[in-house]
Amino acid sequence: MRFALETRAGRPSIDEFTDLLTQVIIANGAEVVADRETRPDMVLAVGGDGTMLAAVQRSVAWDVPVLGFNLGTLGFLAAAEPSELEDVVKRLVGDEFDTEDRTTVAASIGEATAVGINDVVVEKIDSTRLVSLDVDIDGVSFATYRADGLIVATPTGSTAYSFSAGGPLVDPAVDSLVITPVASHSLFDRALVIPGGREIVVTVSRDRSVKVNVDKTELGQLGNGESVTIRRGVVPARFVHLEGPSFAGLVREKFGLY
Numbered sequence: 001m002r003f004a005l006e007t008r009a010g011r012p013s014i015d016e017f018t019d020l021l022t023q024v025i026i027a028n029g030a031e032v033v034a035d036r037e038t039r040p041d042m043v044l045a046v047g048g049d050g051t052m053l054a055a056v057q058r059s060v061a062w063d064v065p066v067l068g069f070n071l072g073t074l075g076f077l078a079a080a081e082p083s084e085l086e087d088v089v090k091r092l093v094g095d096e097f098d099t100e101d102r103t104t105v106a107a108s109i110g111e112a113t114a115v116g117i118n119d120v121v122v123e124k125i126d127s128t129r130l131v132s133l134d135v136d137i138d139g140v141s142f143a144t145y146r147a148d149g150l151i152v153a154t155p156t157g158s159t160a161y162s163f164s165a166g167g168p169l170v171d172p173a174v175d176s177l178v179i180t181p182v183a184s185h186s187l188f189d190r191a192l193v194i195p196g197g198r199e200i201v202v203t204v205s206r207d208r209s210v211k212v213n214v215d216k217t218e219l220g221q222l223g224n225g226e227s228v229t230i231r232r233g234v235v236p237a238r239f240v241h242l243e244g245p246s247f248a249g250l251v252r253e254k255f256g257l258y
Helices: 012-027 049-062 082-093 247-254
Strands: 002-007 031-033 042-047 066-070 098-102 105-109 112-116 119-124 131-137 140-147 149-153 176-182 192-195 200-204 210-214 217-222 227-232 237-241
Touching: 002 012, 002 049, 012 031, 012 042, 012 082, 042 049, 049 066, 049 112, 049 237, 066 082, 105 119, 105 149, 105 210, 105 217, 112 210, 112 217, 119 131, 119 227, 131 149, 140 149, 140 176, 149 200, 217 227
Parallel strands: 002 031, 002 042, 042 066, 066 237
Antiparallel strands: 098 237, 105 112, 105 227, 119 149, 119 210, 131 140, 131 200, 149 176, 176 192, 200 227, 210 217
């Protein structure tokens, strides 16, 4: 079995764990793929949710499962803790695990398209001025937001920026997208959960440019009258599933709801 590792080098704790992970993988008769051209059987992330986002990009491109070891803060995306290293590697090499599909989200500006696991964010460039964004859902006009920006999140991404902006937490098992305005000055400023198969078009309706980010990576910028089309990704992300708490249990654990 071949593993690709996604890490953020430079932090002693991460570097040490990555070295140990490599040793344990080899000791269990598996291989670590050092280059980014060879297709692995699985991608392993070492770090926080930011590292996991990068790992998911690689796993989706290769259509292979992904698993994260949490060396970050909350670690909503990671399925394993560092203390579980040897047991987890043995299970992975022994094919003793399941996978679960997670909804991805795709954004298109003209011919340029990017896919993410968390969210698409349309946000103002000038920090001192609100932007005006028209939102159509499946070709039907829904609302115009005067706001700092707009987030379209997957259920997985509902625990990230969307949640900070007041959006709901959505179980990843639910096929949906969440539309959440950021600091809206409009009468309607609530988040909206819609079926995952809907198409969302966001159009700039005022002469104030915006930038479009997919999982924190800029896709492009839009001027007055220009649009970005957002829909569910064609290929889901495949997360390794080990025994652990349900989504509700995970929320309870991460937020200390005891």
